[in-house]
Amino acid sequence: MNKSIITIAFAALMLIACTGMAGAHFTMVFPSDSEATVWDVAPEDYIAEEGETKTLYMMWGHPYEHILFDMASVPEVSVVKPDGTVLQLTATEITVDEMNEEGALGTFKAYKTSFTVDQPGDSVVCVKYEDEDENLIDYTKAVIHCGEETWFGWDAKVGQQTEIIPYMRPYGMEEGFVFAGKALYDGKALAGAPVEVEIYHTLNLGIEIVETAEDMFPYDPPMVFTRLIMSNENGEFMYTLDEPGIWFVGGTMEPETGRNVRGVFIVPILEEFPPEGESSAPSASSAELQQAVDEAKAAAEEAKQSAAGTSSTPGFGAILAAAGILGALFLAIRRK
Numbered sequence: 001m002n003k004s005i006i007t008i009a010f011a012a013l014m015l016i017a018c019t020g021m022a023g024a025h026f027t028m029v030f031p032s033d034s035e036a037t038v039w040d041v042a043p044e045d046y047i048a049e050e051g052e053t054k055t056l057y058m059m060w061g062h063p064y065e066h067i068l069f070d071m072a073s074v075p076e077v078s079v080v081k082p083d084g085t086v087l088q089l090t091a092t093e094i095t096v097d098e099m100n101e102e103g104a105l106g107t108f109k110a111y112k113t114s115f116t117v118d119q120p121g122d123s124v125v126c127v128k129y130e131d132e133d134e135n136l137i138d139y140t141k142a143v144i145h146c147g148e149e150t151w152f153g154w155d156a157k158v159g160q161q162t163e164i165i166p167y168m169r170p171y172g173m174e175e176g177f178v179f180a181g182k183a184l185y186d187g188k189a190l191a192g193a194p195v196e197v198e199i200y201h202t203l204n205l206g207i208e209i210v211e212t213a214e215d216m217f218p219y220d221p222p223m224v225f226t227r228l229i230m231s232n233e234n235g236e237f238m239y240t241l242d243e244p245g246i247w248f249v250g251g252t253m254e255p256e257t258g259r260n261v262r263g264v265f266i267v268p269i270l271e272e273f274p275p276e277g278e279s280s281a282p283s284a285s286s287a288e289l290q291q292a293v294d295e296a297k298a299a300a301e302e303a304k305q306s307a308a309g310t311s312s313t314p315g316f317g318a319i320l321a322a323a324g325i326l327g328a329l330f331l332a333i334r335r336k
Contacts, residue, residue, distance in 0.1 A: 025136070026198065028248075031054050034055075046143065054114060056125060058112065062198075066201050079125055094109075140263075141158065165184060174244070175243055179238065179249065181238075195252075245268075
């Protein structure tokens, strides 16, 4: 790989993306067969067969570091079915054994519930959780997909006070894909809001990767735990989810008084497909990669000029197109 190509690609990415830092609690909503396997959650757990009963486990903590806290209130849970029918669920208190913020194992209050997937399409699980200590009302959505090519319901607007509406279908996405969406507050665009992005790790991996971050970035390790972007004037945002696993994307309304209100969308990301070494397609040449970078830079520049002429922010469509090109470039570079 030509070093200049990588340098140019990095520069182009910097034109249209920004990251930051934040420490974040999230309401983890994990489908599982039992409490014993809940922490081994995988993207496939968010897929169901018609007639299958899904048990959902809800925990409160730091997904990246695999740190847990007691849930301070009973979560309110509902499911919006593919046909729009709303099913109210009852959460049952349970306990789970995991690591606390001091690094010691302990027992924590959590909740579970279940429902039967009785329609093909996408069922949207909606969870509302309030935590006084964190001054936060947390609204979380997770999609349970059922049926081949029954791709509808995943972008449903369910009426949460702060809500994330995905622009990308949140299943069938592989590492390196760009995830984009819109943050709403009381049904209107949530502009200029912080959007936190964090991936979940199992206990052993969480301990290992946190130690690595502390060694590499002693001045501020959490900056690589939770990524931070800002929604634009239309409430829109995007971020490249560059690892396989379970991702949390949350936009927060921060009022002058009262509790913060956050909307979270859970995005399961698959491993690279086709797996490395199994693709029959030829690798991209340096010339093709250079062309992709040039197209991305041109799209970003066009958006910038358009914004300058209208005294507004760059068009989200143009920026998203550039991000898509760079996402493809990212995958091409990895597969060379």
